[in-house]
Amino acid sequence: MTTKNTSETGALPDPHRQPCEFLQALFATAVRSAQxxxxxxxxxxxxxxxxxxxxxxxxxxxxxxxxxxxxxxxxxxxxxxxxxxxxxxxxxxxxxxxxxxxxxxxxxxxxxxxxxxxxxxxxxxxxxxxxxxxxxxxxxxxxxxxxxxxxxxxxxxxxxxxxxxxxxxxxxxxxxxxxxxxxxxxxxxxxxxxxxxxxxxxxxxxxxxxxxxxxxxxxxxxxxxxxxxxxxxxxxxxxxxxxxxxxxxxxxxxxxxxxxxxxxxxxxxxxxxAPQQALEAAAAQVRAAGLHAYVLSDEIEGESREVGRVHAALARAAARPGQPFQPFQTPCVLLSGGETTVTVRPRAPGAPKGRGGRAGEFCLGLAQALQGQPGIWALAADTDGIDGVEDNAGALVTPDTLARARAQGLSLRDHLERNDAWTFFDQLGDLVVTGPTFTNVNDFRALLVLGADS
The missing domain is CATH 3.40.50.10180 (Glycerate kinase, MOFRL-like N-terminal domain)
Known part of the structure; x- marks a missing residue:
């Protein structure tokens, strides 16, 4: 699911049939708005x-x-x-x-x-x-x-x-x-x-x-x-x-x-x-596709993996219809920005150095918390096109991320423990690769919630 040239314009992909392509188009819209x-x-x-x-x-x-x-x-x-x-x-x-x-x-x-x-x-x-x-x-x-x-x-x-x-x-x-x-x-x-x-x-x-x-x-x-x-x-x-x-x-x-x-x-x-403008541009695209859009905040900070787990809880809540005080209507997209952080864990002697940035680590925390929840897709990326010091902007999370990882013998927990998001999502083919975008309004996160029947 590696993507390139996300700054190109074109018809918006169908979120129900092409959820990952739809999320990539939202990211491209956010980046264009910040040129x-x-x-x-x-x-x-x-x-x-x-x-x-x-x-x-x-x-x-x-x-x-x-x-x-x-x-x-x-x-x-x-x-x-x-x-x-x-x-x-x-x-x-x-x-x-x-x-x-x-x-x-x-x-x-x-x-x-x-x-x-x-x-x-x-x-x-x-x-x-x-x-x-x-x-x-x-x-x-x-x-x-x-x-x-x-x-x-x-x-x-x-x-x-x-x-x-x-x-x-x-x-x-x-x-x-x-x-x-x-x-x-x-x-x-x-x-x-x-x-x-x-x-x-x-x-x-x-x-x-x-x-x-x-x-x-x-x-x-x-x-x-x-x-x-x-x-x-x-x-x-x-x-x-x-x-x-x-x-x-x-x-x-x-x-x-x-x-x-x-x-x-x-x-x-x-x-x-500024980040809010980019999120609002993406939200307008979401509404144009007939979905509800919720901009959570453009100021979210904290440990990337923990922010991912909080976003997972919000997405799971949005996916459950009929809850009292339900703040979300589905199908919807939850959007957020800000600048999370990654605390690099000490490595065991001889262990390989982890690769990845805060967007990838957010996706690891998100996928771990979602546990394969049906009907939820996500993209997290840095709007400058570079997540940390790697060659990707970020990564995608899908309902079958964990199942595909297990089939390849990948342990999400191990990759998270050594801050190695890049390797995990590269093996799955789920890196988002754009190259430099020539702007920078920080983190961009979009969670598409369609529901269990999608």
């Missing part, structure tokens, strides 16, 4: 009297830069630099001249290319005037792609800390609190470097609540967090720091610019695309 070109025109500021410099970082960075190039007046000066993830540069439309440089770097663990890009961006914003405009394009993934370690930290230190954060089960707000205070460019510091130029930040949200200060660690947004909060997270997760950096956190020397600081006066900020 930068669809949302940017209404938020672009007018050209300034001086020059316009475009900077930015994120998985949607290259697509956002192309959108600016397509929409910006041809006669108005435009230049700049954005950094995106490796292989996340879309094909350039015919006739669209390049005006903004795009470089590629590593995600989710930063590399030297990302650090060099951050250094170049800081150099580009030097010497600007009040007549100039800095257009900052920010999307999910920017925290890793725009890395510039604080004094006393090496790139190797940042890579180690980032890996520990990713495997710890910390939520995105906690991770970015740490990242901001261990950086020379995040947490509003880039905005400070742009002064006295005007700054307009356009973001695509990949975080619960759409807080611009959290998206890519808010390089041009004031930070309400503190060194003390960052240090408490670091200590709780038992992350080692060089002595000088710990001292900087303890003394407040590494504090970020705060709300109300004069450097942010007159700055523009807009979230041009």
């Amino acid at each position: 930068p070109l669809h949302a940017m025109a209404a938020h672009l500021p007018p050209p300034p009297r001086g020059r316009t410099l475009v900077i930015g970082a994120g998985k949607a960075g290259a697509a956002m830069a192309q959108a600016v190039e397509a929409l910006w007046p041809a006669e108005a000066p435009l230049s700049g630099l954005v950094v995106t993830r490796y292989h996340h540069v879309p094909e350039r439309p015919a006739g669209l001249a390049p005006r903004i440089e795009v470089v590629e770097a590593s995600h989710p663990v930063p590399d030297a290319a990302g650090m060099q890009a951050a250094e170049r961006i800081l150099a580009l914003v030097q010497g600007l005037t009040a007549d100039d405009l800095v257009l900052c394009l920010i999307s999910g993934g920017g925290s890793s792609l725009l890395t510039l370690p604080a004094e006393g930290l090496t790139l190797e230190d940042k890579q180690r800390i980032n890996r520990q954060l990713l495997e710890s089960g910390a939520d995105i707000a906690e991770m970015n609190c740490v990242r901001k205070h261990l950086s020379r460019i995040k947490g509003g510091r880039l905005a400070a470097a742009c002064a006295p130029a005007q700054v307009a930040t356009l973001t695509i949200s990949d975080v619960p609540g759409d807080d611009p200060a959290t998206i890519a660690s808010g390089p041009t947004v004031a930070d309400a967090g503190s060194c003390a909060e960052a240090l408490a997270i670091i200590d709780r997760l038992k992350i080692e720091l060089p002595a000088a950096v710990r001292a900087g956190l303890e003394s407040g020397a590494l504090e970020t610019p705060k709300p109300g600081a004069a450097m942010f006066d007159g700055h523009g900020l807009a979230v041009i695309s």
